[in-house]
Amino acid sequence: MAEELIFYTNPQSRGRIVRWMLEEVGVPYETKVLEYGTTMKSPEYLSINPMGKVPAIVHGGRVVTECAAICAYLADVLPEAGLLPQTLDEKANYYRWLFFAAGPLESVLNNRAVFKEEPEVEKQRMLGYGNFRDTLNALSVAVKANPYIAGDRFTAADVYVGSHIGWGLQFGTMESREEFIRYFDRLRERPAFTRAMSLDDVQAKEISEG
Numbered sequence: 431m432a433e434e435l436i437f438y439t440n441p442q443s444r445g446r447i448v449r450w451m452l453e454e455v456g457v458p459y460e461t462k463v464l465e466y467g468t469t470m471k472s473p474e475y476l477s478i479n480p481m482g483k484v485p486a487i488v489h490g491g492r493v494v495t496e497c498a499a500i501c502a503y504l505a506d507v508l509p510e511a512g513l514l515p516q517t518l519d520e521k522a523n524y525y526r527w528l529f530f531a532a533g534p535l536e537s538v539l540n541n542r543a544v545f546k547e548e549p550e551v552e553k554q555r556m557l558g559y560g561n562f563r564d565t566l567n568a569l570s571v572a573v574k575a576n577p578y579i580a581g582d583r584f585t586a587a588d589v590y591v592g593s594h595i596g597w598g599l600q601f602g603t604m605e606s607r608e609e610f611i612r613y614f615d616r617l618r619e620r621p622a623f624t625r626a627m628s629l630d631d632v633q634a635k636e637i638s639e640g
Contacts, residue, residue: 433490435459438478440466441634445485447497447593449630453622454589455504455511459487463633498532498590505586513586524580527572528587531594538565539594539603566605569595573613584620592617 437452437459439445452459464470464484471482479486479495486495487504494503505513515524542562572579572591579587596614598604617623 434488435490436488437461438464438475438486438488439484440464440470441630441637443484444497444593446626446630447590448485448487448500450593450623450626451501451504451586451589453626453629454513454586454620455508456622457508461629461633463637465637496532497593498528501586501590502528513584513589515580515585515587516583517581520580520583520585523572523576524585524587527579527591530568530572531587531591534560534565535569535591535594538562539598543601543603566607570607570609573609577616584617588617 435452435457437445437448439449439461440463464475469475470484476482478488478493481495483495485497485500486493487500488494489503489507494500505511515521538561569591573595576582578584579591592614595604595610596618599606599610599614604610
């Protein structure tokens with residue numbers, strides 16, 4: 431991919447998901463670390479992402495925001511990385527669980543972290559995830575069915591889904607079910623994951639030390 435790729439992030443953000451994806455596809459990229467409340471809300475960055483949030487990428491002048499979209503985009507424009515589903519069965523699982531994680535899973539984990547309690551039963555039908563238990567049970571089905579989310583092969587969907595599971599286990603927002611632990615242990619052994627975490631940890635330390 432000869433076109434310039436710029437990665438806007440903060441190591442204490444969902445940018446860690448995109449960093450991992452970038453290391454998986456293995457192309458050169460420029461990293462621009464933004465700070466909360468200052469450069470993240472600057473006119474320059476708001477012209478890229480009007481939400482004033484990271485991560486975002488600019489690839490050949492084209493802007494992509496939202497972690498799931500960035501993962502899917504990079505897999506699509508870099509098919510040689512081998513992170514796309516190949517069969518119809520893989521495609522069904524890939525899209526199903528990628529968007530499940532971007533919708534019900536992220537919503538329920540965030541709401542649980544902020545509000546602590548489940549919504550009242552009569553209000554659950556209004557929510558895309560319904561309730562915490564049903565969402566985790568559905569995710570259990572996904573990680574029990576195959577070694578990876580789409581099947582027997584690692585794909586871009588594993589970067590996104592796996593990141594949420596990893597954070598949920600780390601911060602206690604997700605039950606430590608055996609199937610979640612086994613699945614994430616499989617992912618964390620990937621060299622790209624190790625490189626990405628190391629790069630972000632170094633940048634986080636630099637920020638904390640001023």
